[in-house]
Amino acid sequence: MSSRILLVEDDKNLGDQIVTHLKNDGFEVTWIQDGHAALDVDPKQHDLVVLDLMLPGAHGLDILKIYRETAETPVLVLSARNETSTKVRALALGADDYVTKPFWPEELLARIQARLRRPLLHAGDVIETGALRIDLGARVVENAGQRVDLTRIEFDLLAALAQRIGAAITRQALVDRVLDPDREGTGRTLDVHFSRVRKKLGTEGARIATVWGVGYRLLPPGA
Amino acid sequence: MSSRILLVEDDKNLGDQIVTHLKNDGFEVTWIQDGHAALDVDPKQHDLVVLDLMLPGAHGLDILKIYRETAETPVLVLSARNETSTKVRALALGADDYVTKPFWPEELLARIQARLRRPLLHAGDVIETGALRIDLGARVVENAGQRVDLTRIEFDLLAALAQRIGAAITRQALVDRVLDPDREGTGRTLDVHFSRVRKKLGTEGARIATVWGVGYRLLPPGA
DNA sequence: AATCTCCTTCAGGGAGACTTAAGGTTGCAA
DNA sequence: TTGCAACCTTAAGTCTCCCTGAAGGAGATT
Numbered sequence: 001m002s003s004r005i006l007l008v009e010d011d012k013n014l015g016d017q018i019v020t021h022l023k024n025d026g027f028e029v030t031w032i033q034d035g036h037a038a039l040d041v042d043p044k045q046h047d048l049v050v051l052d053l054m055l056p057g058a059h060g061l062d063i064l065k066i067y068r069e070t071a072e073t074p075v076l077v078l079s080a081r082n083e084t085s086t087k088v089r090a091l092a093l094g095a096d097d098y099v100t101k102p103f104w105p106e107e108l109l110a111r112i113q114a115r116l117r118r119p120l121l122h123a124g125d126v127i128e129t130g131a132l133r134i135d136l137g138a139r140v141v142e143n144a145g146q147r148v149d150l151t152r153i154e155f156d157l158l159a160a161l162a163q164r165i166g167a168a169i170t171r172q173a174l175v176d177r178v179l180d181p182d183r184e185g186t187g188r189t190l191d192v193h194f195s196r197v198r199k200k201l202g203t204e205g206a207r208i209a210t211v212w213g214v215g216y217r218l219l220p221p222g223a
Numbered sequence: 224m225s226s227r228i229l230l231v232e233d234d235k236n237l238g239d240q241i242v243t244h245l246k247n248d249g250f251e252v253t254w255i256q257d258g259h260a261a262l263d264v265d266p267k268q269h270d271l272v273v274l275d276l277m278l279p280g281a282h283g284l285d286i287l288k289i290y291r292e293t294a295e296t297p298v299l300v301l302s303a304r305n306e307t308s309t310k311v312r313a314l315a316l317g318a319d320d321y322v323t324k325p326f327w328p329e330e331l332l333a334r335i336q337a338r339l340r341r342p343l344l345h346a347g348d349v350i351e352t353g354a355l356r357i358d359l360g361a362r363v364v365e366n367a368g369q370r371v372d373l374t375r376i377e378f379d380l381l382a383a384l385a386q387r388i389g390a391a392i393t394r395q396a397l398v399d400r401v402l403d404p405d406r407e408g409t410g411r412t413l414d415v416h417f418s419r420v421r422k423k424l425g426t427e428g429a430r431i432a433t434v435w436g437v438g439y440r441l442l443p444p445g446a
Numbered sequence: 447a448a449t450c451t452c453c454t455t456c457a458g459g460g461a462g463a464c465t466t467a468a469g470g471t472t473g474c475a476a
Numbered sequence: 477t478t479g480c481a482a483c484c485t486t487a488a489g490t491c492t493c494c495c496t497g498a499a500g501g502a503g504a505t506t
Contacts, residue, residue, distance in 0.1 A: 211362065433451090
């Protein structure tokens with residue numbers, strides 16, 4: 001039983017490449033080459049959507065919004081670099097992941113497989129772990145019932161860790177996802193944000209562990 | 224059981240160089256010096272193909288296509304040309320990676336190793352063997368359910384062995400992959416790290432066996 | 447037995463991480 | 477538009493972690 005991928009991509013070359021690679025990896029692929037036609041397709045019929053935001057006709061973001069309202073199918077977004085605002089809006093609209101162009105095919109594959117393998121964590125889901133309660137939809141964090149005020153970046157960083165409790169998340173991945181995708185993983189900005197998150201979370205903040213030379217991880221409660 | 228590389232390269236000097244480097248890193252190499260002969264070889268018998276597109280006889284792209292139709296063996300393509308058209312066609316035909324000449328041998332090695340590593344990552348992020356549970360994605364190791372704290376290098380070394388259980392991994396390969404790629408394999412640094420890994424893993428640590436004069440291997444459980 | 451190769455401990459140093467403070471940017475309100 | 481407040485980023489100083497080379501001893505190989 002292979003997974004069914006819905007690809008919305010207007011660029012013929014790129015689309016061809018992606019389809020070839022996905023089929024090569026055993027996926028069933030439906031390729032929509034036109035933004036308007038995308039609205040005639042039911043995302044519920046697929047296991048995952050790959051959506052290029054740079055569409056000429058209907059705006060990719062509109063399609064994303066409509067898909068999100070009609071189905072829970074995870075959406076993986078493609079976007080060009082230097083489009084940070086678009087990326088932020090896409091994630092806010094409930095995109096589950098994004099890949100920045102240009103990318104290597106295997107990178108896209110890895111993201112797709114990771115997404116399909118993982119239990120779905122949609123915007124709207126709530127993560128409860130230890131004394132923490134993280135509402136991804138409302139973007140609200142509570143610590144032992146007490147509301148904690150986090151800024152956008154602080155919240156996204158915590159959420160990134162909380163969505164894979166115990167897993168080490170690389171600095172680069174965090175920078176890509178939360179800060180500018182076209183920025184090198186160097187610099188101390190991440191550290192400053194995590195420093196604040198830790199302080200704001202008090203005891204629970206100690207669960208944010210540094211993984212030396214790699215990134216950060218959220219330790220499971222009581223460990 | 225070392226990885227078997229099929230090299231299709233007509234340039235005698237370059238081919239000689241590549242073969243030397245690959246063998247130095249513990250790979251078994253079959254070197255085909257002629258495009259036509261390449262069609263008589265079965266890619267399924269190898270773990271990875273390195274294919275030079277600039278062949279005099281049969282066109283490299285044709286070979287790529289035929290290989291792709293007969294096996295799932297990953298193909299890494301070499302080309303002197305930096306033309307995107309060639310690259311695009313190669314990738315569309317299913318090439319897994321692309322290296323432009325001229326390149327440093329270390330670069331090719333790194334790509335090969337990255338490629339060989341990837342299927343394992345895809346097959347399942349988690350390696351379970353004996354009492355050990357090694358989550359490559361999350362960079363978490365558990366021994367009989369207990370979390371074990373490993374540093375970056377310690378984890379990478381253990382992972383390198385665990386990805387090919389039972390196989391001897393040469394010191395040079397480990398140094399190349401985990402420590403600095405351009406460093407001589409001499410020095411006792413590896414020993415120190417493995418010493419610590421063994422200690423941290425307790426009983427299971429005894430499964431890390433020294434292969435005298437070669438490197439290390441992770442013994443299968445209960446052996 | 448001689449001679450490699452490997453194991454382990456130890457300390458030094460360097461790379462990476464933490465924190466504070468200040469400057470810059472963004473977004474909102476008047 | 478202007479001003480303000482919240483927030484993000486950079487810089488700098490300090491600290492911590494852990495990588496690495498040295499050295500003596502143990503084990504393997506001849």
